[in-house]
Amino acid sequence: xxxxxxxxxxxxxxxxxxxxKGLASASIAATLQGRGFKVRLRKLDPYLNVDPGTMSPYxxxxxxxxDDGTEADLDLGHYERFSGVxxxxxxxxxxxxxxxxxxxxxRHGEYLGATIQVVxxxxxxxxxxxxxxxxxxxxxxxxIGGTVGDIEGQPYLEAIxxxxxxxxxxxxxxxxxxxxxxxxxxxxxxxxxxxxSVKKLQEYGIQPDMLLCRAQMPIPKNEKKKLAxxxxxREENVIAALDVSNIYQVPLAYxxxxxxxxxxxxxxxxxDKPADLSKWEKIIEVIKKPEGEVKIAVVGKYTKLxxxxxxxxxxxxxxxxxxxYQVNIKWIxxxxxxxxPAGDYLNDVNAIIVPGGFGQRGTQGKxxxxxxxxxxxxxFLGICFGMQMAVIETMRNVCGIKNANTTExxxxxxxxxxxxxxxxxxxxxxVRHKDGDLGGTMRLGAYPCHLKTGSLAQKVYGTENIxxxxxxxxxxxxxxxxxxxxxxxxxxxxxxxGKLPEIVERPEHPWFxxxxxxxxxxxxxxxxxxxxxxxxxxxxxxxRLM
Ligand code: GLN
Numbered sequence: 001x002x003x004x005x006x007x008x009x010x011x012x013x014x015x016x017x018x019x020x021k022g023l024a025s026a027s028i029a030a031t032l033q034g035r036g037f038k039v040r041l042r043k044l045d046p047y048l049n050v051d052p053g054t055m056s057p058y059x060x061x062x063x064x065x066x067d068d069g070t071e072a073d074l075d076l077g078h079y080e081r082f083s084g085v086x087x088x089x090x091x092x093x094x095x096x097x098x099x100x101x102x103x104x105x106x107r108h109g110e111y112l113g114a115t116i117q118v119v120x121x122x123x124x125x126x127x128x129x130x131x132x133x134x135x136x137x138x139x140x141x142x143x144i145g146g147t148v149g150d151i152e153g154q155p156y157l158e159a160i161x162x163x164x165x166x167x168x169x170x171x172x173x174x175x176x177x178x179x180x181x182x183x184x185x186x187x188x189x190x191x192x193x194x195x196x197s198v199k200k201l202q203e204y205g206i207q208p209d210m211l212l213c214r215a216q217m218p219i220p221k222n223e224k225k226k227l228a229x230x231x232x233x234r235e236e237n238v239i240a241a242l243d244v245s246n247i248y249q250v251p252l253a254y255x256x257x258x259x260x261x262x263x264x265x266x267x268x269x270x271x272d273k274p275a276d277l278s279k280w281e282k283i284i285e286v287i288k289k290p291e292g293e294v295k296i297a298v299v300g301k302y303t304k305l306x307x308x309x310x311x312x313x314x315x316x317x318x319x320x321x322x323x324x325y326q327v328n329i330k331w332i333x334x335x336x337x338x339x340x341p342a343g344d345y346l347n348d349v350n351a352i353i354v355p356g357g358f359g360q361r362g363t364q365g366k367x368x369x370x371x372x373x374x375x376x377x378x379x380f381l382g383i384c385f386g387m388q389m390a391v392i393e394t395m396r397n398v399c400g401i402k403n404a405n406t407t408e409x410x411x412x413x414x415x416x417x418x419x420x421x422x423x424x425x426x427x428x429x430x431v432r433h434k435d436g437d438l439g440g441t442m443r444l445g446a447y448p449c450h451l452k453t454g455s456l457a458q459k460v461y462g463t464e465n466i467x468x469x470x471x472x473x474x475x476x477x478x479x480x481x482x483x484x485x486x487x488x489x490x491x492x493x494x495x496x497x498g499k500l501p502e503i504v505e506r507p508e509h510p511w512f513x514x515x516x517x518x519x520x521x522x523x524x525x526x527x528x529x530x531x532x533x534x535x536x537x538x539x540x541x542x543x544r545l546m
Pocket of ligand 1: 355356357358359383384385386408471472473474475
């Protein structure tokens with residue numbers, strides 16, 4: 001660790017899961033940035049998977065990918081969107097990863113004959129993760145996944161207790177996020193579950209310094225007093241985290257309740273002027289007074305759980321904010337389009353997006369949606385799997401190659417999309433085998449891409465060289481380029497060696513672009529991604545013409 005004054009804020013959750021610890025952590029960071037501090041955010045996930053890469057989106061929501069190619073928890077997306085700080089492989093860890101490191105060391109004989117135990121070997125590895133790979137940060141915010149009391153979470157609580165012991169309490173703050181349920185028959189917010197949750201934390205030797213209490217309504221003074229007294233927390237550090245209608249309001253709402261002031265007070269930092277949150281105020285102003293609304297269909301397979309498309313959802317909103325519009329997203333289960341005409345679902349939307357995905361289920365429906373967008377001149381964006389499907393759609397329906405498909409699930413097809421076994425990474429060859437491990441072996445992270453002069457992509461980005469984040473195992477085969485061209489589709493973005501197609505478009509269509517990467521991962525409310533800005537602008541311009 002290079003800055004001896006770096007302060008650590010640990011965020012734990014109590015009472016129930018899904019309280020929004022990620023958003024809360026990101027919002028604390030945003031308010032501290034508003035006071036001029038440099039922040040870094042980290043996530044510690046107690047589950048046993050090495051990373052969420054092999055989990056179904058229904059288990060864990062979207063898998064977020066960093067520039068350096070880590071598959072991480074979706075909270076890292078919140079962190080990046082709120083702080084603008086690019087996360088790295090050193091900012092996300094799981095119990096699986098921690099144990100893997102411990103066992104590797106044991107096999108290498110690094111423990112010199114010791115018996116390997118949860119305390120101290122596993123806890124030391126967790127502490128190591130928290131304290132390493134830092135530069136000159138003022139604050140490091142570490143969110144502990146799960147809920148206090150979970151068996152899996154215990155080594156993490158022990159590790160953060162030890163960090164406070166090692167560094168001293170003046171460099172560490174414990175923030176506990178809880179829920180005050182409202183009981184209508186009593187007409188009251190209830191504090192008891194929070195009291196129990198804090199007792200549990202205290203059993204582990206952790207005394208929270210701040211309670212961030214999710215509540216539907218302002219917390220009456222008496223209840224705050226009660227929480228403060230019974231939980232041993234200063235009254236002004238019992239902060240109401242009230243429900244808000246838009247997530248970008250959270251930093252403003254928490255700051256208004258005194259959250260960042262409480263952090264400053266805890267660390268003895270002078271609190272002479274309030275945080276500058278003007279950039280958040282500007283975003284909220286636009287959100288509150290849109291000049292119009294666009295309706296966008298997202299045709300995917302995990303539409304029952306919107307967390308599965310978290311970054312996409314936010315990136316679409318960012319594109320709308322940049323155009324001073326609001327967006328109404330129509331989530332459509334692609335399987336529906338396999339039984340009923342696509343028009344029944346798509347005739348009332350201004351644009352269609354087919355997002356990333358894996359496996360065969362629902363693919364025919366995605367192809368129907370793409371066909372509808374192509375034939376009806378509806379602005380269309382395909383992402384990753386959506387790009388592969390867009391190419392297959394042109395091959396089948398325009399070029400007449402009926403058995404065009406991907407070898408991901410059809411080994412006997414015309415392999416327009418096939419398994420990537422070799423590619424270039426920073427001048428080195430990456431090699432994969434058909435029967436290799438599934439975890440962490442895709443083409444992951446940021447790769448450069450060169451854009452064709454005069455293409456829509458080049459106009460959208462305003463440059464010819466870009467870098468975007470990837471997460472895929474299959475790739476459109478370049479040998480079909482000529483056939484695609486004959487079908488009205490061009491490849492407008494390629495890897496610098498020209499071997500991998502990255503972007504396709506249809507020049508005759510008002511706005512049709514499909515990309516092999518995930519632009520949604522880099523979009524931020526105050527730096528919306530150019531593809532989403534341009535898509536929504538095309539929709540607005542299109543509807544003005546109608
Ligand atoms: N399943 C496809 C592949 O592995 C697309 C992946 C994705 O959409 N992220 O290439």
